[in-house]
Amino acid sequence: MSMIEEGRKHDELRKAMDELYDRIEIPDSTESWKRVQVMLIKRKRRRRWIRRLGYAAAIFACSLILSLGLNMNTQGVYSFAGLFKNVRDSVVEIFHERSEATNAPDAALTPPPDDGQPGTNNGFMISEVSLEEALEQAPFIRVPSSPPDQWSFRRVRMFQTTDTEVGRVFLEYSGPNGEMISIEQRLITGESDGLKTEMPLDSGEYKDVNINGNTGILLRPTSGSLHLEWLTEDRVLIHLFANIPEEDLIAFARSM
């Protein structure tokens, strides 16, 4: 085949293919559109479901992380705060120290005995002493240097487990309108069974506060007195109960 002949046939081929392409008839697309419409609706539903699943997965992941963070032994999670917290059955447990038996049911925050119980109480010797006597018998206690204006020292009560060992010391200050600040101090010796405070999650707020370099916890119940507690570096666990402004209570604590 000569070059001219080959060229002619290629031109013929090109022309034939062009014509073939041009003569392709494009049918009406209505039926095709109807099918696409159905597919679009399905696609929309599918995307909506995927989006919902995405939200659900995100919520699940967040819940899982929170749950893991709150339920694991929490040193890693809360070590920045210095206190260990655990949420169980809608109750937050705040540990000043970790122990092997952190699930022990007895809380460190045992309420003080009633005022009208002189003598012994469950093995404790209760006595009301002067501040000087208290400092002598229980040198670990701390006395605030700056009680709020117009507040005055009221009394000290000591709870002894034996003749020589002082378990707890209660100091009380009274305000001009009959308010009271109660300070409980306890020297922790040996291994503790997990010094903790409990607070129902829905009964108020809690936050970490710094008391002279120690991390304390301030509990603000929806009703009732503020409660501030911290463990000192020499292992004195101090609780303050008062119905005064938060700033005043913290300032009071920092003066101890």
Added chain:
Amino acid sequence: MKEWYFFLPQFDELNQEVQQLVYRSYYTFVYKDIYFLVKDHLITEDLIQESFFKILSAVHKHEVSRILPWIKQVVRNQTVDYLRKIHKDRHLTYLDNVNNMMSVLETATGTAEVEHHVENKIRDELLHDMIARMKPEYRLVLMLYYIEGMTIQEVAEQVRLSKPAVSQKLKRARQKLLEQFQRKWDVHD
């Protein structure tokens, strides 16, 4: 509808009338390319729909000014993938048709009364069948070169092959078509 492709990125937010207009324009834009390669209306429609959803899901990644060439490429790739899957079956199916068409062609071209447009129609059918017998890559190369008028270099870029490889495929495809057409031209001449 002019510049219908501008609406593709927001397709889901359009009302149904506008959606339909956009789809009809897209349908017209790609129909011939697909039909040319598959020679079957139902398959063409299926491929148009499938590629439409592919395009909708990825259109946001492309500049509007370059959307049309990209759409053509998506459609061609989709079609060639389909053809690769069914190539063997189609080859066997069309072999008989081509032989039948050849005999019709010989008869037709040998009769003086046959109208010219009938002859052209038969020639188109024959040509289309012969193209349909080829491997998908050959069909695509032929279409890009002859129909789209691309250079060898442009075809090579489209099908992601080297320039010599495209030349070779084009040469073989042309050779096959010419061999078949030789008989028609011989008879015609």
